[in-house]
Amino acid sequence: MLVGLSALGMAQKVEIEGPDVKAMVDLEMQKIGPMMKMDMTAMLPRMEMQMGAMAPRMNLLLQTKMRTRGWGGSAYDRGARALDRREYDEAVKYFTEAAGGTERADGALYWKAYALGKLGRTAEATAALDQLAKAHPQSGWLNDSKALRVELAQASGRPVTPEEAADDEIKLMAINSLMQSDPERSVPLLEKLLQTKSSPQLRERALFVLSQSNSAKAREAVVRVAKGSLNPDLQLLALRNLGVVKSGENQQLLSEVYSSTSDAAVKKQILQGYMATGARERVLALAKSEPNLALRKEAIRYLGAMGGANELAAMYAAEQSVDLRAEMLNGMMAANSTAKILEIARTEKDAKLRERAIGMLAHSKSPETLTALVEMYSASPEVETKKRILRALGGQRSPQPLIDIARKETNVELKRTAVEMLSMMKSKEATDFLVELLNK
Numbered sequence: 001m002l003v004g005l006s007a008l009g010m011a012q013k014v015e016i017e018g019p020d021v022k023a024m025v026d027l028e029m030q031k032i033g034p035m036m037k038m039d040m041t042a043m044l045p046r047m048e049m050q051m052g053a054m055a056p057r058m059n060l061l062l063q064t065k066m067r068t069r070g071w072g073g074s075a076y077d078r079g080a081r082a083l084d085r086r087e088y089d090e091a092v093k094y095f096t097e098a099a100g101g102t103e104r105a106d107g108a109l110y111w112k113a114y115a116l117g118k119l120g121r122t123a124e125a126t127a128a129l130d131q132l133a134k135a136h137p138q139s140g141w142l143n144d145s146k147a148l149r150v151e152l153a154q155a156s157g158r159p160v161t162p163e164e165a166a167d168d169e170i171k172l173m174a175i176n177s178l179m180q181s182d183p184e185r186s187v188p189l190l191e192k193l194l195q196t197k198s199s200p201q202l203r204e205r206a207l208f209v210l211s212q213s214n215s216a217k218a219r220e221a222v223v224r225v226a227k228g229s230l231n232p233d234l235q236l237l238a239l240r241n242l243g244v245v246k247s248g249e250n251q252q253l254l255s256e257v258y259s260s261t262s263d264a265a266v267k268k269q270i271l272q273g274y275m276a277t278g279a280r281e282r283v284l285a286l287a288k289s290e291p292n293l294a295l296r297k298e299a300i301r302y303l304g305a306m307g308g309a310n311e312l313a314a315m316y317a318a319e320q321s322v323d324l325r326a327e328m329l330n331g332m333m334a335a336n337s338t339a340k341i342l343e344i345a346r347t348e349k350d351a352k353l354r355e356r357a358i359g360m361l362a363h364s365k366s367p368e369t370l371t372a373l374v375e376m377y378s379a380s381p382e383v384e385t386k387k388r389i390l391r392a393l394g395g396q397r398s399p400q401p402l403i404d405i406a407r408k409e410t411n412v413e414l415k416r417t418a419v420e421m422l423s424m425m426k427s428k429e430a431t432d433f434l435v436e437l438l439n440k
Helices: 018-031 040-052 056-069 075-084 088-099 105-118 122-135 142-154 162-181 183-195 200-212 216-226 232-243 248-260 264-276 280-289 293-305 309-318 322-334 338-347 351-363 367-379 383-396 399-408 412-423 428-439
Strands: 002-005 011-014
Touching: 075 088, 075 105, 075 200, 088 105, 105 122, 105 142, 105 232, 122 142, 183 200, 183 216, 200 216, 200 232, 216 232, 216 248, 232 248, 232 264, 248 264, 264 280, 264 293, 280 293, 280 309, 293 309, 293 322, 309 322, 309 338, 322 338, 322 351, 338 351, 338 367, 351 367, 351 383, 367 383, 367 399, 383 399, 383 412, 399 412, 399 428, 412 428
Parallel strands: none
Antiparallel strands: 002 011
16 A cells, blocks of 8 residues: 555545556557557557556556556666665665666766765765766756755765655645645645655655646646756656646647757657647647657657548658658558558559558458459569568468469469468468368
8 A cells, every 4th residue: 555646636545456557557458459460660659649648547556556566677767766665775776877878867866866865875975966067067957966965964974764754755745635725835835845855756746736736826836847947857747747638728838848948858758748638730740840850750650649640641742751751651550541551552662661561551451452462462573572462461361362372373482472371371261272282
């Protein structure tokens, strides 16, 4: 049993058990079941959309499960979980590892210093903060670092006890309760909690309480965090909390932050918010014009997950980059647009893109697709393209076209491929034909 926050923002005990989370995840997986045979690169955006659009309580349960059951494999994430458990030696080890990388290295140095301070190793903690200031002079963690230096100086030679951390838990529950009766008074207390030496988990909870409040002052506080007034971790969390609530005000705020930042992680979080709330026009605009190639690909994938097949087809026709056109094909696959993919398979001049489109048709079991594949096989002069079509026919699980090709085909390599596809089918027609071949 863990202390958590309900969807109404009240502090209470929330039962975090496997069946509780599993039932909700199973429900969502039933919705995306038909996608499971898709190419993974095309499938993941729609899975993200399904999961991201879930109710705030589901998000809270999953976030808690991720922290308490060990999900998330990066050293930074493992360090954060160790802090939540007050395993400060473990946290130091993981954040030291994360600080040697290129992603979130500044945040890792801050939390390493924080954990060292909890252990009473003040000199080492100060050294970690010195390293942060020297290696990352523009970091968003520098203000937090200054506050931590003061705390370390005050506590020099005296380790912070677990009992003191427990007092913060009680303080948060009291402030959370106060939020229901006197929001004006509780908002400054929660903001102060965000700015002090609290653990990552307590800061996240404080921000969640502010995000759930209808108070104008609470929203102002969340907006400040979303714009980067505190550290980068809290900014991403604030953007996530705002991104799951569909409102014009939130959409405008996310757009303003996106335009004003160069941080790819922040932009990616905002993109996820756009997708979760169905802001298709905003995703389309970024899919067309975002200068960062990785983010543009992300927007293209999300557009496909949102059903933007027509928009992707129009973009495909005008795009020159083979790399981006391949991503648009993935998006069309995520949108279940067999007609668009079939058209590309018939007309695309680039061999790799044409073969990619043909391969995707293996997952579309319809008479129209089957007929089109047979026609394309007859019309194609290229052996490699024919082999790709044979594999797509194998995915159709309709043996007769492959039997006809295997009987007539004079190219040994192609005949072998057709027989190979038939050997993987569990059907009487395929079995009878294979027996016929063996008896010859």
